[in-house]
Amino acid sequence: MIILKSSVLCVKVPRKVGEAIRKKLNGMGVLNRGFEIGKNDVYLYFPITRDLSGYELEELKKICKVEIVKQKLERCKSRPRSFLDVLKRELNEEELEFIRRSFDIIGDIAIIEVPKEVSHLKHKIGEAILQVHKNIRTVLAKVGKVDSEFRLRKLEHIAGEKKTETIHREHGCVFVLDVSKVYFSPRLATEHWRVASQVKDGETVVDMFTGIGPFAILIAKRVDATIYAIDKNPYAIKYLEENIKRNKLRGKVIPILGDAKQIIKEKMPGKADRVIMNLPEKAYNFIEDACLAVKPEGGIIHYYQFASDPDPEGKVVEILEGKVLQAGRKIVSILNVRKVRPYAPHEWQIVVDALIH
Ligand SMILES: C[S@@+](CC[C@H](N)C(=O)[O-])C[C@H]1O[C@@H](n2cnc3c(N)ncnc32)[C@H](O)[C@@H]1O
Numbered sequence: 001m002i003i004l005k006s007s008v009l010c011v012k013v014p015r016k017v018g019e020a021i022r023k024k025l026n027g028m029g030v031l032n033r034g035f036e037i038g039k040n041d042v043y044l045y046f047p048i049t050r051d052l053s054g055y056e057l058e059e060l061k062k063i064c065k066v067e068i069v070k071q072k073l074e075r076c077k078s079r080p081r082s083f084l085d086v087l088k089r090e091l092n093e094e095e096l097e098f099i100r101r102s103f104d105i106i107g108d109i110a111i112i113e114v115p116k117e118v119s120h121l122k123h124k125i126g127e128a129i130l131q132v133h134k135n136i137r138t139v140l141a142k143v144g145k146v147d148s149e150f151r152l153r154k155l156e157h158i159a160g161e162k163k164t165e166t167i168h169r170e171h172g173c174v175f176v177l178d179v180s181k182v183y184f185s186p187r188l189a190t191e192h193w194r195v196a197s198q199v200k201d202g203e204t205v206v207d208m209f210t211g212i213g214p215f216a217i218l219i220a221k222r223v224d225a226t227i228y229a230i231d232k233n234p235y236a237i238k239y240l241e242e243n244i245k246r247n248k249l250r251g252k253v254i255p256i257l258g259d260a261k262q263i264i265k266e267k268m269p270g271k272a273d274r275v276i277m278n279l280p281e282k283a284y285n286f287i288e289d290a291c292l293a294v295k296p297e298g299g300i301i302h303y304y305q306f307a308s309d310p311d312p313e314g315k316v317v318e319i320l321e322g323k324v325l326q327a328g329r330k331i332v333s334i335l336n337v338r339k340v341r342p343y344a345p346h347e348w349q350i351v352v353d354a355l356i357h
Helices: 015-028 054-061 083-088 093-098 116-132 186-196 214-222 234-246 260-267 283-293 312-326
Strands: 005-014 043-047 067-074 104-106 109-112 138-143 154-160 165-170 173-178 204-207 226-231 252-257 274-277 299-308 331-344 347-356
Touching (some): 005 015, 015 054, 083 116, 104 186, 109 116, 173 214, 204 214, 214 252, 226 260, 299 312
Parallel strands (some): 109 138, 204 274
Antiparallel strands (some): 005 067, 104 109, 138 154, 165 173
8 A cells, every 4th residue: 555645744753752742733723734743763743734933933842852844744534633523423412422531541541520411321432432542552531539538539430441540751851650549630731841851950848738649750850859758658659669660750759658748847848949849729728737847947848729719820829928937937039920720610730839938
């Protein structure tokens, strides 16, 4: 069979950063879906619909060196472009209304919310995802609410291989994890990168709620820092230990199983240049402890909290300022405040980076 190829404008990047670049290009809305992604042993060629602006190029260059080139690529065969296209052949309009358009992908596992109105169609939904996304082997459905302590949720197998352990790649790091036993959200990838890229060689960081270590591992991958990585969930620490072994790290990650409050009090008052507090439901209960961990000469706190409209950013800054003062420290400057992601209608996960003294 002769395969016809056409010369297309492409972004050429090393294979190892392919997923991060694909997500960025997708977000910019420039991926040319009429062509297959080109690949050889070293590079990927992402087809794009137009030249990138200077700003867009700068965004990509934060991840790796990129080149804009012309490359001969195969045209996509005619096939369903999304799992909804597959479902459209079988479901009626009313049923389709209830199907969630997006789902999380962790490694080769897809996790989707299936509203009760279409729960009888869950296996069909799972099969449609498998049919379109060849990189996915397992589809799980979210069941019930998130447990508040370890931030876990029950998951039900709806299609593909019956498993919950997978290997996820983020910013060139490898994370092995069991999605049913530990918290992980691929939606925090940008945030992990944003914080990690601020850390300098020689810093001491306390990651109070580390999970499987996406902040800690990425920091240690990039710079020669020491990161105390605390979590109360024994499975999180088990996978963190495994992930430390799997990634070639420049810095040192020290996994600690236990309650961040107690660990800081006993082992690390005044040690940290930087504290990461990613427990948005309850972090306000731990601000005093974060202040205790920060060096007497000062340091930075990355503080996360859920807050609702109007002015969610203002609300979170106010809470942080009040609690830092109560802890006998003060905020010298708010370095950054931003919405990390929507959490519920009119509710946001907010991050505040604060320099405290
Ligand atoms: C929202 S997850 C964040 C995980 C990770 N930082 C990330 O970005 O993926 C919060 C983590 O805090 C842990 N946790 C909850 N309460 C804790 C406590 N008192 N001390 C230490 N860890 C705790 C949970 O087990 C969970 O892994």
